[in-house]
Amino acid sequence: MTPSRDLFPDRAAISARHPSIMAGSRREQVIGWAIMGLLVALTILAITRLEFSFARLGSGLVQLGTFLGLMIPPSPGTQLATFSKALAETVAIAFLGTLLAAIISFPIGFLAARNVMTNRIVQFMTRRFSDSIRGVDTLIWALIWINVVGLGPFAGVLAIMTSDIGSFSKLYSEAIESVDRKPSEGVISTGGSSLHAVRFGIIPAVLPVLISQTLYYFESNTRSATIIGIVGAGGIGLHLAEMIRTFEWDRVAFIILMVLATVALIDFVSSRLRLALVGQRVTSV
Amino acid sequence: MTQSTIRLPDHQIELLSAGYRQELAKRRQMTLIGAVILALAVLLSGFVAEVRPGVLFENIGKFTSYFGRIFYLDNGALVFSDIGEWFWGFWKWGKQLVDTLLIAYLGTLFGAIFAFLICFSAAINLTPKAGIRFAARRYLEFCRTVPEIVFALIFVVAFGLGPVPGVLAIMIHTIGALGKLFSEVVENIDMKPVEGIIASGGTRWQSIRYGVLPQVLPNFASYALLRFEINVRGASVMGFVGAGGIGQDLIEAIRKFYYSDVSAILLMIIATVMIIDIGTERLRHRLTTMEQGR
Known part of the structure; x- marks a missing residue:
């Protein structure tokens, strides 16, 4: 960050007095301009290639304004019961998906942690395995699971589970790697096996961290679970997509509000739970 | 172990260990209650989400066979035998x-620019006025709770099919x-520094x-x-709702059972995401070391 010229009228004199500092800042300036140029060039390329035009944006915004007008007041029409049931399904999908993923990822996290898994090949393979799972979006997993268990919320549970296994394995293994080594070394030095070291040296320390991360994901999974219905994997997404396609804007607004309220509620509950479960134990460990 | 240490009087040990047992029992009870609540929640949500483990076990073969099938070409040969045929649509x-x-x-660039403009209004140390801060927050x-695919669905209706609604949805x-x-x-x-400049x-x-x-x-x-990095993943499924990108071809291949295409496109997506991951991680590492060197 170089100050602007007006603040330093004697800039030339300063440069003469401190050539090394000023030269450094000039190099930074050149790099800064180069990065800016690259960003602008990419933006122009993207705008032309993706066919952005002011006419299109303008007419779209006008349309969007009309939709917004039609969204007020939000109303469920006659389908309040249907929507509520679908929303419950969404929460159930998120809950089960997160829980199953947490259970499955728990051992995988240890396999991928450098300080537990001394076999480099196994550790490397586990890492790449979880990387590939994370590279595929939840919606794609939903499509694949639909082929296996058919349309419906069960496919959604499995989709959330699969994509979370990728994330959890990574998060868990990072948490395990950053754990203090002293307790497990102590267990080993008193004659415990490496399994004992994991059970009494590592798990008590990482469990609160893992639980807190899992609860955090429960909230974000509720959001993911609202959309997997778009491809037919259960939950509120199916109704949402249908209402958007049939231009029932007041119902769209109502569903979105329902989702917002549910996510806020789950956020509240999970942060309270996190405090209750983790707050206590972290201090006592 | 205890021979060399000083032993407490028996009644005191008794008292302490009773207290310990009590604490332990209390904790066990809490764990038990937690486990019961968890089990009830699992049963309830299993019922609501129509979980059918039977169907899963019956059809788990389909999952593995699906992954088997996407690695065979139409003529029954393994995809690796004819890379040209497998990646026929590479370009x-x-x-x-x-x-x-x-x-x-x-989407990231425009989103970052707008986020940059708004973030100072949402920060408590720069915006003491509660009203503005509340509105900004x-x-x-709202922007981050509504999933981007939902925005994309709405924008596709407003702006027409193509990448424009995808960009706007990711931006929001x-x-x-x-x-x-x-x-x-x-x-x-x-x-x-801020106080100095104001002063x-x-x-x-x-x-x-x-x-x-x-x-x-x-x-x-x-x-x-x-x-x-996250948005690249998000953009890869924008095509599912007609908002541009590779998702269009992917959902078509999955829906129409073009098995070898599915694996080819998925591999290309995974490879791209991994390259972007590694690249951004390097850059971010440079940025954080730069910050520390300051």
């Missing part, structure tokens, strides 16, 4: 992937996600430009890069 999909990356790029929350979501992170970074800065007669904008920006810029850039 077509490559172009779609470039589009996907550009969608993610534009609720707006950001990015505003919400980055706005929150940016404002948290701003809240953690050292306020002394010497600087305006709000000048205090942000010379007091706040130098402290937060590396962090902002790092978060934006992380978001770009």
Whole structure:
């Protein structure tokens, strides 16, 4: 960050007095301009290639304004019961998906942690395995699971589970790697096996961290679970997509509000739970 | 072990161990109650979500056989036997992937710009007025809670099919996600430079430009890069609802059972995501070391 010229009228004199500092800042300036140029060039390329035009944006915004007008007041029409049931399904999908993923990822996290898994090949393979799972979006997993268990919320549970296994394995293994080594070394030095070291040296320390991360994901999974219905994997997404396609804007607004309220509620509950479960134990460990 | 240490009187040991047992029993009871509640929640949600383990076990073969099938060409040969045939659409999909990356790029860039403009209003140390801060925070929350695919669905109706609604949807979501992170970074800065500029007669904008920006810029850039990485994944499924990118071809291949195409496109997506992951991680590492060297 170089100050602007007006603040330093004697800039030339300063440069003469401190050539090394000023030269450094000039190099930074050149790099800064180069990065800016690259960003602008990419933006122009993207705008032309993706066919952005002011006419299109303008007419779209006008349309969007009309939709917004039609969204007020939000109303469920006659389908309040249907929507509520679908929303419950969404929460159930998120809950089960997160829980199953947490259970499955728990051992995988240890396999991928450098300080537990001394076999480099196994550790490397586990890492790449979880990387590939994370590279595929939840919606794609939903499509694949639909082929296996058919349309419906069960496919959604499995989709959330699969994509979370990728994330959890990574998060868990990072948490395990950053754990203090002293307790497990102590267990080993008193004659415990490496399994004992994991059970009494590592798990008590990482469990609160893992639980807190899992609860955090429960909230974000509720959001993911609202959309997997778009491809037919259960939950509120199916109704949402249908209402958007049939231009029932007041119902769209109502569903979105329902989702917002549910996510806020789950956020509240999970942060309270996190405090209750983790707050206590972290201090006592 | 205990021979050499001083032994407490028996009644005191008795008392202490009774207390210990009581504490332990209390904790066991809490764990038990927690487990029962968890089990009830699992049963209830299993019922609501129509979980049928039977169906899963019956059809789990389909899952593995699906992964088997996507690695065979139409003529029954393994895909690896004829790479040219497997990746027959390499250039077509490559172009779609470039589009996907550009969608993610534009969405991240515009989202970051708007998040940048809003984040100072959402930070408590720069905006003491509760009204403005409340409005800014609720707006950001709305932007990040509604999933981007939902925005994409609505925008496809308004702006027509193609990448434009995809970019806008990613942009809105990015505003919400980055706005929150940016404002948290701003809240953690050292306020002394800002106070100094205000004290010497600087305006709000000048205090942000010379007091706040130098402290937060590396962090902002790092978060934006992380978001770009996430947005590449998001952009890869925008095509599912007609909002441009590789998703269009992927959903077509899955729905129409073009098995070898599915594996080819998925592999291309995974490879791209991994390259972007590694690239942004390097850049972010450079940024954080730069910050520390400051």
